[in-house]
Amino acid sequence: MSDIKNIEATEVQKEYNILNLGPTHPATHGIFQNVLKMDGEIIMHAEPTIGYIHRAFEKLAEHRPYNQIAPITDRLNYCSSPINNMGWHMTVEKLIGCEVPKRADYMRVIIMELARISDHIICTTIIGQDTGATTGFLYFFQMREKVYEIYEEVCGARLTTNIGRVGGMERDFSKRAIELLKKFLIEFPEYLKEFQSLIERNRIFMDRTINCGPISAERALAYGFTGPNLRAAGVDYDVRVANPYSRYQDFNFSIPIGTNGDTYDRFMVRIQEMWESISIINQAFDGLPEGPIHADVPNFYLPEKQEVYSKMEALIYHFKIVMGETAIPKGEVYHSVEGGNGELGYYLISDGGRTPYRLHFRRPCFIYYQAYPEMITNGLLSDAILTMSSMNVIAGELDA
Amino acid sequence: MSIDIKPEFKPDGIEGAGFFATSLDKVVGLARANSLWPLPFATSCCGIEFMATMASHYDLARFGSERLSFSPRQADLLMVMGTISKKMGPILRQVYEQMAEPKWVLSMGACASSGGIFDTYSVLQGIDRIIPVDVYIPGCPPRPEQVLDGILKIQELTKSESIRRRDSPEYKKMLEQYGIE
Amino acid sequence: MELSNMETSNLNELISQSLKNRYADKFISEEQQYDFTNYTIDKSVLIDALDFLKTDPEIACNFLTTLCGVHMPDQEGSEFGMMYQLQNMEKNLRIRVKIWMSKDDLHLPTATGIWPSANWMERQEYDFFGFKFVGHPDLRRILNMDEMNYFPMRKEYPLEDGSRDDKNDKMFGR
Numbered sequence: 025m026s027d028i029k030n031i032e033a034t035e036v037q038k039e040y041n042i043l044n045l046g047p048t049h050p051a052t053h054g055i056f057q058n059v060l061k062m063d064g065e066i067i068m069h070a071e072p073t074i075g076y077i078h079r080a081f082e083k084l085a086e087h088r089p090y091n092q093i094a095p096i097t098d099r100l101n102y103c104s105s106p107i108n109n110m111g112w113h114m115t116v117e118k119l120i121g122c123e124v125p126k127r128a129d130y131m132r133v134i135i136m137e138l139a140r141i142s143d144h145i146i147c148t149t150i151i152g153q154d155t156g157a158t159t160g161f162l163y164f165f166q167m168r169e170k171v172y173e174i175y176e177e178v179c180g181a182r183l184t185t186n187i188g189r190v191g192g193m194e195r196d197f198s199k200r201a202i203e204l205l206k207k208f209l210i211e212f213p214e215y216l217k218e219f220q221s222l223i224e225r226n227r228i229f230m231d232r233t234i235n236c237g238p239i240s241a242e243r244a245l246a247y248g249f250t251g252p253n254l255r256a257a258g259v260d261y262d263v264r265v266a267n268p269y270s271r272y273q274d275f276n277f278s279i280p281i282g283t284n285g286d287t288y289d290r291f292m293v294r295i296q297e298m299w300e301s302i303s304i305i306n307q308a309f310d311g312l313p314e315g316p317i318h319a320d321v322p323n324f325y326l327p328e329k330q331e332v333y334s335k336m337e338a339l340i341y342h343f344k345i346v347m348g349e350t351a352i353p354k355g356e357v358y359h360s361v362e363g364g365n366g367e368l369g370y371y372l373i374s375d376g377g378r379t380p381y382r383l384h385f386r387r388p389c390f391i392y393y394q395a396y397p398e399m400i401t402n403g404l405l406s407d408a409i410l411t412m413s414s415m416n417v418i419a420g421e422l423d424a
Numbered sequence: 425m426s427i428d429i430k431p432e433f434k435p436d437g438i439e440g441a442g443f444f445a446t447s448l449d450k451v452v453g454l455a456r457a458n459s460l461w462p463l464p465f466a467t468s469c470c471g472i473e474f475m476a477t478m479a480s481h482y483d484l485a486r487f488g489s490e491r492l493s494f495s496p497r498q499a500d501l502l503m504v505m506g507t508i509s510k511k512m513g514p515i516l517r518q519v520y521e522q523m524a525e526p527k528w529v530l531s532m533g534a535c536a537s538s539g540g541i542f543d544t545y546s547v548l549q550g551i552d553r554i555i556p557v558d559v560y561i562p563g564c565p566p567r568p569e570q571v572l573d574g575i576l577k578i579q580e581l582t583k584s585e586s587i588r589r590r591d592s593p594e595y596k597k598m599l600e601q602y603g604i605e
Numbered sequence: 606m607e608l609s610n611m612e613t614s615n616l617n618e619l620i621s622q623s624l625k626n627r628y629a630d631k632f633i634s635e636e637q638q639y640d641f642t643n644y645t646i647d648k649s650v651l652i653d654a655l656d657f658l659k660t661d662p663e664i665a666c667n668f669l670t671t672l673c674g675v676h677m678p679d680q681e682g683s684e685f686g687m688m689y690q691l692q693n694m695e696k697n698l699r700i701r702v703k704i705w706m707s708k709d710d711l712h713l714p715t716a717t718g719i720w721p722s723a724n725w726m727e728r729q730e731y732d733f734f735g736f737k738f739v740g741h742p743d744l745r746r747i748l749n750m751d752e753m754n755y756f757p758m759r760k761e762y763p764l765e766d767g768s769r770d771d772k773n774d775k776m777f778g779r
Contacts, residue, residue, distance in 0.1 A: 047515055048465060050494035055467050055512065075748035076512045077467045080544035080764070082733070083757060087764050095541065102469040118639060146472070165479040172476075183473055183565050248669060248722030261694050357639045358690065358699075360670075369671060371690070384673035386690075391671070394725045420468045423509075423748055511750045543765050545757050546749060 040068060043405070047076050052412060053150060054419035058396075065404050070397035074390075074422055081424040085383040089348020090116050091190065091324065093383070098184035100385065101421040104143035104364035106135045106175070106187045111361035114269055115370040116190045119357045120321065127315040128192035129271040133308045134205070135178065135187055136270070136361075137301040141212070142171040143364030144252075144294040144301075147416040151291050152223050154413045155232045164219045170208050177201035191325040192318025205309065213302060220295055230288065237399045237411030238286040247395035250388050251366025253415055256293045257285030263362040275307045287407075287414040323350045348378050365389050365416055389421040449587050456500070456526070457579040458488040463499035465519060467506035470533040470565040474505050477568040487575055496522040501578060502555075505565075507535035508548045520555045521604060525590045528578050531557045532571060534564040556598060613698045617642050620664055620700060624654065641690075643701045651704050652714045658691055658702070659719055666691035666700060669720040674730040676759050684708040685734065689716070715741040733758035 046057040055076040061069040081100070085093050097108040110132050117124060124132075145168050152160035172182040177200050179187045188194065197205070223229050239249070244257040254261055262279045264272045280296035282289025318325050322341045331338035344350055354376045360369035366388030375381040392415065400408040435454060437446030466474055477484050484490075493499040496519045508516055520529070531551055534540030537560045539549035551557060558581055561574040589595055599605070624632050624644055631647040646654050658666045670690040678684055683705035692699045706713060715738040716723040727738045728747040735756035738744055746753065755762055 047512070048519060050492075054471075075746075075750075076509060076515075077507050078509050078511065078546045078748040079507055079542045080546045080757065083764050084542070084544055099469055102472055146475075162480045165476070166481055168476065169479075169481045182567060183469055245668060246721050248720070259694075266694070266697050355638055356641075356643075358641060358701075367670070371671065371673060371688070373675060381677075382673075382675045384671065386671040390725065390729070391722055394722065539766070543769070545762075545764065545766055547766065549766055549769050 039063075045408075047073075052409070054417060054422075056393075056412075056417065056419070056422070058408075060405070060408070062405065065406075067400050067403055067405060067408060070400055070408070072393070072396060074393070076423065077419050078423045079420075081385060082383060085380055087379055089378050090350070090352065090380070091345060092348060093380070094188075095184065095186050098186055099420050100387065100424070101143070101364055101368070101389070101418045102183060103146050103416075103418060104139035105183065105185045106139040107143075107361055107363045108368060109185060109187050110136055110270065111359065111363070111368050111370060113188050113190050114361065115357060115359040115372055116324070117319075118359050119355060119372060119374060120190075120324070120353060122191055122319050122321050122324075124192055124270075124319050125316045126271065126313050128317045128319075130308045130312050131193050131197065131317065132188060132270050133272065133275070134305050134312075135175075137305045137308075138171050138174060138208075140301050140364055141298050142168050143416075144298050145171075147364075147414070148219070148223075148291060148294050148298075150413045151233070151287065151410065152229070154410050155229050157223055157226070157229065160219055160223055163222075164215060167212055167215050170204070170211065174201060174204045174208060177204055189318065189325055191321040192316070194326075196317050205305075209302065209306060209309065213299075216295070216298055216302075224292070224295070232406075233288040233291060233410060233414070234286060235284070236287040236407045237403065237414065238284050239395060239399055240285060243395065243398070244285060244392075247398075248391040249366065249395070250392070251362065251364070252293045252297060253285075253290055253392055254366065255279060256282035256289035258283055263360050263367050267360070269359070269361060274311070275304050277304050287410050290414040350378070352376055352378075360386065363388060365418065365421065366392065385424060387421045387424055389417050390424070393417050393422055449585075450583070452587050453583040453585055456585075457582040460487075460489050460501045460528075460575070460578065460582070461491055461493040461499050462489050462501040462503050462530075462575075463493050463496055463519070463523070465502060465504045465516065467508065467512065468535070470505035470536070473565040473568060474503070474532070474571065477571045482568040482572065484572065484575065487572065487579070489575060496520075497524060499523055500526070501528045501530060501575075503530045503532060504536045504551050504557075505532040507540070507542060508551050509546050510548050511546070513548050513554055516551060517554045517604075526582075526585070528558045528581065529555060530559050530561065530574055530578055532561045532574065533566055534562060537562065540564055554602065555604070556602060612696060616664060616693075616696060616698050617700070620644070620658070623657070623661070623664070627657065628654070638701075641699060641701050643703055645703045645705070648704045648706055648713055651702075652716065652719070654702060655689060655691075655716055655719055658700070664693065664698075665695070666693045666698065668692040668694055669716070669722055669726075670699070672716070672723065672726050672730065674734045674736055674758075676734060678708075678760050680705070682707050685711060685736070687713060687730070687736065711735055712737045712739050714739050717741055732756070735759070 041062045043060045043062050046052050047055045057073040059071040060067050081096055094109050094112050097112045098105040100108045149161040149164050175185050179185050239257055241257045241259050244254050258281055260279045260281050277300045280293050282293050326345055327338035327341055332342045352374050354374055356373045358371045360367045369386030371384040372380050373382040399411055435446045435450035437444055531537045536551050539547050559574050559577045561570050563570055621635050628650050631650045633645040636643045658664055670692045672689045675686045686705045689702045730736050731744055732746045732748050
């Protein structure tokens with residue numbers, strides 16, 4: 025598309041139109057408004073407005089006990105909620121200095137990588153959909169259902185999962201969950217291969233996406249990009265490698281990077297990350313050790329139901345946890361995980377009370393979406409839509 | 425357990441060789457119910473479950489809602505999915521006003537129905553504060569099966585609705601309560 | 606791993622020494638919080654310090670991870686704080702820079718000149734707490750409605766929506 029951008033506007037054309045894209049536009053995949061100044065088909069200036077689903081997460085978190093914050097984190101990036109849950113649990117674990125057993129960590133890794141896959145499925149199929157390849161969406165989206173089935177077996181919910189607890193996992197993988205997981209590990213690569221071959225070298229797709237909404241590595245860093253979008257620009261930064269959490273250092277995987285930071289690179293990075301995720305899940309699944317699934321933190325981890333009925337201590341702990349009356353050390357802690365879209369960080373200030381004094385979410389979408397006007401200026405309107413879907417801006421995370 | 429499979433919905437009427445007579449209401453209702461054009465007003469998490477409902481596994485198209493209408497002027501059914509903040513409220517209302525009669529509203533998920541877990545300063549506590557709602561779907565988010573059930577409930581409403589209902593004084597009074605002209 | 610830990614602790618030493626040398630009494634305190642070192646400095650040298658931490662070839666904390674404000678009404682004279690979290694991706698060093706200010710004067714210089722990414726983050730903190738970033742190119746509310754007339758994240762304002770009348774306080778034990 026680059027040759028069209030270089031056409032200079034003639035005198036006749038220099039009459040600008042104002043186009044209001046959003047907030048409820050079918051092509052924007054979420055609630056964002058962009059007021060565009062258009063010269064014909066070319067965008068001269070863009071003015072984004074956000075906040076249409078601002079839900080006051082940070083204020084809400086100040087009023088909730090630690091255990092009750094996990095369900096809020098589900099609704100940040102709802103395409104990959106387990107990663108958000110785990111990030112929050114790890115933040116609290118860091119604060120209270122709790123070491124999670126190896127089995128729980130491996131289970132977390134499996135769940136988090138499944139979440140990454142389901143997140144990338146949405147993003148890649150939507151890029152396909154926006155270039156006209158609806159087949160990819162209808163075909164590949166089935167795999168998300170398979171991931172959901174595993175989630176359901178592990179935690180009972182499909183989308184807003186609330187998997188895991190502070191100190192470990194709430195329950196072990198059931199027999200059926202393991203069966204489903206095994207089946208998924210066999211089926212998914214076939215589907216992914218087919219989807220990839222459907223789109224990757226398709227002439228129309230390549231023409232539409234190469235050089236569409238590019239960003240250089242310097243600008244991406246200046247704008248605070250993280251995650252697949254930063255890697256597409258050629259920076260090999262990944263929290264899983266830089267600051268390994270949940271024993272990611274045990275696994276052997278590579279970080280795919282792009283070169284131009286355009287839509288095609290962002291698409292390809294996500295496709296490759298799915299392959300890496302599958303490899304990580306395979307490693308974690310093969311090496312899944314026996315042992316306890318949670319640490320010994322009675323102040324945070326609910327006791328067995330049977331014990332609650334029969335033992336005094338268990339009943340007391342149960343009551344304290346449910347009422348949110350647990351003692352928490354003072355201090356401030358930051359923990360970040362590699363979310364579907366980048367570095368998802370939790371900055372927590374505790375004053376020893378039952379709720380956090382301040383909880384700040386570092387939301388990758390919110391930070392990198394501000395580069396959007398720069399990325400689409402001097403491009404075509406149709407490229408702007410593609411750029412947005414390839415950045416995978418999730419409204420829940422954007423507006424918090 | 426034997427399952428009683430009913431034939432395609434057929435209104436009551438008089439049947440004979442080569443003819444079938446019934447009231448116009450029922451024929452119109454039948455036609456409307458099986459060709460609803462939904463306008464997906466998806467804001468957050470529920471929108472993702474709606475995508476799952478539209479995708480191949482659950483396939484909303486089986487119920488005559490294959491075509492999503494992204495223009496409010498051609499839509500019959502406004503599906504509000506996800507949190508509506510106070511900033512978004514006026515826009516939702518405008519979309520509702522732009523829709524042509526007859527129109528139905530489906531409120532999907534706890535946030536749209538009541539504010540859900542977000543009892544906060546920035547969230548509208550239920551969309552029924554600004555527009556009338558026909559069917560509420562509980563859940564956070566509801567499963568696709570629940571969405572399908574909600575659509576079927578809307579279809580029942582449309583089938584049994586009199587074609588004059590929208591001209592009735594009760595209906596006008598109801599709209600007046602919401603300040604909608 | 607061992608080597609990088611040693612390297613980062615050396616770097617932390619270097620940062621602390623350079624900040625002390627540069628700002629003398631404007632450098633207020635240094636504190637270790639879990640895996641982060643917090644440097645508290647005076648508001649007047651904030652931009653200079655951030656710029657120094659970014660451009661110094663040794664320290665090179667050139668990535669602004671996040672920034673956020675905090676309201677502590679019990680701290681007389683320094684009720685509002687602002688935290689900048691910087692990162693050196695190559696050496697895997699993360700630090701926090703903090704400033705405190707009184708509730709009577711919420712003006713502070715903007716970091717948008719150093720990192721473009723600070724733009725929306727600062728707008729968000731303005732929206733939540735009412736920090737006035739001097740020199741910010743476009744200081745408007747970002748998440749809340751423009752008509753909103755208070756800063757909701759301050760501790761004195763309630764969380765809940767005031768318009769609900771279906772709540773019975775007795776049921777909530779209040």
